[in-house]
Amino acid sequence: MAASRPTFLVFIRRNAIGVGCGALCLVLAVLSYFRFVAQQDAESKLDDRSSEAERIIENVKNSAQLREQVAKMKASVATIEGRLVHASDLATNLQYFYKVEADTKTTLNDLRQDPLLPLPKGKKAPEVPYTPISYSLTVQGDFPHLLAFLGELENGPHYCVIRSATFSPKSPLSEDAPAGGPRTHDLTLALKLDLLGLRQ
Template sequence: MTTEDLLEKVKRYPVQFVCAAIVLACSLTFYFRMDLISEREAAFEDASSKAGRVDSNLSAGASLPDHLESMKTFVARLDTRLVRPAELAENLKYFYRIESETGVSIGDLRQSAPAGKRPEGEVFAPVVYDVMLSGGFAQVVGFLSEIENGERFARVKSFNMQRGRDLGQPSVALALNLELLGTP
């Protein structure tokens, strides 16, 4: 096909030629601008998610002073339950108070970890204690129950329970390794 043949067909079918040119121009425009549509959709999704977060923050922000006050009371209550390693006398008094309440006999009580060490990135530090006590089975279990449910946060790391050496009545000897939650 030559150029003259092409011009003759254009003159013969002008409407069809113009329509084909328009379709070709629209297709090329759509092809080259197709990525703009996906970019605009992503920008719209991002803006709508930000607007949703702003709306939820506005609705939740109304009760923020109440939440702040309740968190302050919670932190104050938490602070009373923490152990401070430097206050050794107060910490030991906690164990001796439990001893007098439960009726066990503490033979050895030591704060065994270096004071003030805490794991990386943690706010609180465990304060490790080694306790050796003896008493009746019910008394020893009462001591453990008081440690577990008492006013301090405690975790028993290990324990060793043996039959005691009292000749008069059955007793139990307990070697206990535990951690109290503390702040340096």
């Protein structure tokens, strides 16, 4: 060990330039590696900051119209909620159908608000702000008046979905259709429909 140290020192003295160049190359290689790693980290941070800056710029651009958009959304929600029916307000709900009956000169023979379907249970059950409120009804009238009745429901103040509609001829032996006389109500329309509403 003691003999090898003087030999090593002699080697360095004889090859001082080569050893110096080798040591310098090693130092430069280590510095280059650390610089490369630091550059990669800096580029990654730059990409993150650039993405965040673009998102902030986009938010600033959109925020100029944010108040208008919020006002429009509130107006739309108010319009929707103004057209909803309330399941608990049975008298008002049925009165709507009686008004359509009077406006279209038809006769309501049967009108029922069906029980509400139970809400889904469990942790994954979706929150449902609105619910369909189902009705079953039977209307009598001639064909044009019954079509007018359907049109009033579809284009009326409430959101209406007709699930089934069945036309059938009215019996000629009814009170308003005496034998040999003109029949005022030619058809019976059985309807099942939903109005969009709230459970309260």
